[in-house]
Amino acid sequence: MRILVLGGDGYLGWPTALHLSQRGHDVGVVDNLVRRHYDDEMGVSSIVPIRQLQRRVATWKEVSGNTIVPLIGDLNDHAFVLSTLKTFEPEAIVHFAEQRSAPYSMIDREHAVYTQVNNVVGTLNLLYAIAELNPDIHLVKLGTMGEYGAPNIEIEEGFIEITHKGRTDVLPFPKQPASFYHLSKVHDSHNIMFACRIWGLRSTDLNQGIVYGQSTPETAMHPDLETRYDYDAVFGTVLNRFCVQAAVGYPLTVYGKGGQTRAMLDIRDTLACVELTCLNPPAAGEYRVFNQFTESHSVRDLAEKVVKVAPFDVRIESIPDPRVEKEEHYYSAVTTKLPALGLQPHLLSEETIGSLIEIAGRHKHRVNVEAIRPTVNWRTTRSEVSVSGGAVGE
Amino acid sequence: MRILVLGGDGYLGWPTALHLSQRGHDVGVVDNLVRRHYDDEMGVSSIVPIRQLQRRVATWKEVSGNTIVPLIGDLNDHAFVLSTLKTFEPEAIVHFAEQRSAPYSMIDREHAVYTQVNNVVGTLNLLYAIAELNPDIHLVKLGTMGEYGAPNIEIEEGFIEITHKGRTDVLPFPKQPASFYHLSKVHDSHNIMFACRIWGLRSTDLNQGIVYGQSTPETAMHPDLETRYDYDAVFGTVLNRFCVQAAVGYPLTVYGKGGQTRAMLDIRDTLACVELTCLNPPAAGEYRVFNQFTESHSVRDLAEKVVKVAPFDVRIESIPDPRVEKEEHYYSAVTTKLPALGLQPHLLSEETIGSLIEIAGRHKHRVNVEAIRPTVNWRTTRSEVSVSGGAVGE
Numbered sequence: 001m002r003i004l005v006l007g008g009d010g011y012l013g014w015p016t017a018l019h020l021s022q023r024g025h026d027v028g029v030v031d032n033l034v035r036r037h038y039d040d041e042m043g044v045s046s047i048v049p050i051r052q053l054q055r056r057v058a059t060w061k062e063v064s065g066n067t068i069v070p071l072i073g074d075l076n077d078h079a080f081v082l083s084t085l086k087t088f089e090p091e092a093i094v095h096f097a098e099q100r101s102a103p104y105s106m107i108d109r110e111h112a113v114y115t116q117v118n119n120v121v122g123t124l125n126l127l128y129a130i131a132e133l134n135p136d137i138h139l140v141k142l143g144t145m146g147e148y149g150a151p152n153i154e155i156e157e158g159f160i161e162i163t164h165k166g167r168t169d170v171l172p173f174p175k176q177p178a179s180f181y182h183l184s185k186v187h188d189s190h191n192i193m194f195a196c197r198i199w200g201l202r203s204t205d206l207n208q209g210i211v212y213g214q215s216t217p218e219t220a221m222h223p224d225l226e227t228r229y230d231y232d233a234v235f236g237t238v239l240n241r242f243c244v245q246a247a248v249g250y251p252l253t254v255y256g257k258g259g260q261t262r263a264m265l266d267i268r269d270t271l272a273c274v275e276l277t278c279l280n281p282p283a284a285g286e287y288r289v290f291n292q293f294t295e296s297h298s299v300r301d302l303a304e305k306v307v308k309v310a311p312f313d314v315r316i317e318s319i320p321d322p323r324v325e326k327e328e329h330y331y332s333a334v335t336t337k338l339p340a341l342g343l344q345p346h347l348l349s350e351e352t353i354g355s356l357i358e359i360a361g362r363h364k365h366r367v368n369v370e371a372i373r374p375t376v377n378w379r380t381t382r383s384e385v386s387v388s389g390g391a392v393g394e
Numbered sequence: 395m396r397i398l399v400l401g402g403d404g405y406l407g408w409p410t411a412l413h414l415s416q417r418g419h420d421v422g423v424v425d426n427l428v429r430r431h432y433d434d435e436m437g438v439s440s441i442v443p444i445r446q447l448q449r450r451v452a453t454w455k456e457v458s459g460n461t462i463v464p465l466i467g468d469l470n471d472h473a474f475v476l477s478t479l480k481t482f483e484p485e486a487i488v489h490f491a492e493q494r495s496a497p498y499s500m501i502d503r504e505h506a507v508y509t510q511v512n513n514v515v516g517t518l519n520l521l522y523a524i525a526e527l528n529p530d531i532h533l534v535k536l537g538t539m540g541e542y543g544a545p546n547i548e549i550e551e552g553f554i555e556i557t558h559k560g561r562t563d564v565l566p567f568p569k570q571p572a573s574f575y576h577l578s579k580v581h582d583s584h585n586i587m588f589a590c591r592i593w594g595l596r597s598t599d600l601n602q603g604i605v606y607g608q609s610t611p612e613t614a615m616h617p618d619l620e621t622r623y624d625y626d627a628v629f630g631t632v633l634n635r636f637c638v639q640a641a642v643g644y645p646l647t648v649y650g651k652g653g654q655t656r657a658m659l660d661i662r663d664t665l666a667c668v669e670l671t672c673l674n675p676p677a678a679g680e681y682r683v684f685n686q687f688t689e690s691h692s693v694r695d696l697a698e699k700v701v702k703v704a705p706f707d708v709r710i711e712s713i714p715d716p717r718v719e720k721e722e723h724y725y726s727a728v729t730t731k732l733p734a735l736g737l738q739p740h741l742l743s744e745e746t747i748g749s750l751i752e753i754a755g756r757h758k759h760r761v762n763v764e765a766i767r768p769t770v771n772w773r774t775t776r777s778e779v780s781v782s783g784g785a786v787g788e
Binding site: 078109112113116117120121124125128131132151152153154160162163164165167168169171172173174175176177178179180183186187190191194197198199324330378379381 | 518519525562565569577772
């Protein structure tokens with residue numbers, strides 16, 4: 001298939017592009033490279049060094065013989081979106097190209113507005129371009145399990161049958177997102193569902209859990225092909241961050257009680273889910289939602305698993321929760337659609353945690369421990385976030 | 395009370411400002427006057443002539459002795475929002491200041507993006523300013539019954555208790571909005587709910603039905619105080635538009651089967667609902683939703699009522715529905731909270747319809763019949779909308 005990966009220079013976009021290319025698809029990568037700019041803005045960096053996109057695709061050509069077309073531009077530029085789709089003629093578009101950090105969106109008004117406008121307008125431009133050029137293009141959109149929040153009922157895959165006062169309907173699952181970033185994804189979901197309805201577009205919304213892991217079969221083929229590994233409080237997600245903290249002997253910072261339970265998956269399962277989704281498109285006019293995760297864990301349980309695997313003593317430190325969220329709650333979510341398409345999950349193993357700690361250990365001279373503690377507080381309208389000293393290493 | 399009316403130069407904002415002023419409140423009106431620009435863009439105008447905002451407030455001062463402070467500026471300009479709130483020190487803010495036409499938002503990509511960015515960013519700026527300056531300010535936000543769409547179950551006021559697989563929770567009522575405009579209101583609702591949760595703000599979301607009527611006790615006090623009366627297919631809402639069509643002998647254009655059923659209310663009830671809401675603020679941190687309507691009618695029933703009242707022969711013409719919507723459907727919505735606060739509804743009467751036809755008849759030389767037929771088609775990504783000849787009259 002001809003597949004465009006939007007946001008293909010990022011943590012998941014890049015390994016997804018490699019995986020699809022390795023599996024024989026014709027892949028183009030679209031990115032405005034702003035993720036690298038966020039690092040500069042925050043004074044942080046990936047603990048594993050990453051190459052520029054041009055070098056990445058050149059090395060991939062050398063290593064695999066396959067071509068990935070790099071297309072540098074911004075989804076907020078509609079003329080760029082139109083010309084890119086016209087030239088590449090994709091059958092599927094995998095859309096990772098959004099500002100994806102909850103803390104980043106909560107820094108202040110400017111970052112909240114940026115996140116919502118960037119994400120919502122980029123997706124609107126894409127919907128219009130698909131409708132204008134070829135409504136059969138399958139839009140595979142990365143959503144998040146965070147759109148649902150933590151309701152006291154089981155989370156279904158996008159829709160729920162409700163019986164109320166003797167009448168029944170199947171309606172969109174109610175959303176309770178917990179940051180301006182998560183809200184932007186909810187806005188997107190509503191816009192995409194509507195575009196499918198009025199223009200007959202085909203879209204799959206992948207409501208993804210928190211991804212952990214750093215190495216995939218393709219990124220492991222050459223150091224130039226490695227993907228990001230973030231540990232800072234703004235872009236580092238929970239399990240990856242704990243493994244870096246363990247590697248540098250920094251206490252594992254659990255926010256509040258640590259009973260926050262989240263859906264999760266291995267980075268290799270993200271790649272498999274995306275390919276399975278591309279290979280099995282929805283009908284014309286269909287908007288469907290897949291819950292993309294393999295298991296759920298509480299933050300406290302994750303910390304305990306890391307403590308157990310770490311080859312040296314690490315302690316857990318509970319710190320005040322910078323977010324406004326339930327610190328203990330019911331959590332159960334359904335995921336049946338991706339397994340039905342053939343997903344074979346990599347469940348969280350001590351081996352994976354050990355490997356993440358090992359990778360972090362190899363690069364630990366690049367860690368700036370100042371970047372680990374959360375500085376963005378949900379309760380205030382403006383947080384100070386710059387890390388003194390900036391990122392370390394190279 | 396000290397009350398700021400945002401969008402106070404518009405169809406409902408202006409009579410609301412007059413009503414609140416007449417009832418003894420200290421009122422400021424904020425508007426960027428863009429509604430007048432939309433008229434120029436579309437080549438249409440209100441059938442009843444309206445004065446500039448400066449003349450309106452000057453005449454109001456002469457007629458009533460009361461001062462309304464006009465504040466010209468844009469909610470998308472955060473510095474303006476901050477300085478306005480700092481200077482005026484409102485206890486309540488009534489927020490009408492959004493692009494409010496579904497067809498306008500569906501003209502093309504530019505109008506869709508404009509509508510969502512304008513509405514969402516304006517409201518975000520307001521939420522941040524309130525949180526920064528005085529979280530006790532009560533934000534009275536105009537939403538729409540159109541946020542809910544037309545589900546096959548009864549529509550509750552914002553939230554619904556759901557029992558699912560043996561567990562129960564009260565969750566936001568699922569939303570199925572049917573235009574990029576209605577989507578912008580859903581995005582707002584989610585953002586406001588979240589801001590109340592994290593910052594302890596107080597807000598009431600008034601999910602309003604379609605308003606009909608043109609005259610209120612205050613606008614009737616002087617011709618300079620009249621409010622808009624729109625009949626064009628982009629900004630004219632259903633019953634007002636039918637009354638103008640009847641007055642000029644133009645067939646009543648029912649879209650499709652006409653079984654589309656909508657919640658509605660009299661313009662005088664809008665004013666009463668807004669004041670009742672201001673006088674009864676929610677608790678700190680509370681986000682509540684009132685369904686603001688008094689009765690429901692199908693479009694076909696409304697057309698038949700107008701035919702019956704019209705003093706001369708008018709016929710009904712069914713035209714292809716330019717919108718993507720159900721043309722026949724179940725519709726039932728709850729409204730108990732505003733009546734519980736004391737709302738005494740003006741139900742739709744033949745007298746009101748007759749009065750609307752009479753007002754339109756007085757100004758019928760100003761009608762450009764070319765503006766009546768819908769030109770914006772939901773199924774295409776770009777519609778041509780300019781009315782040749784432009785608006786007629788003065």
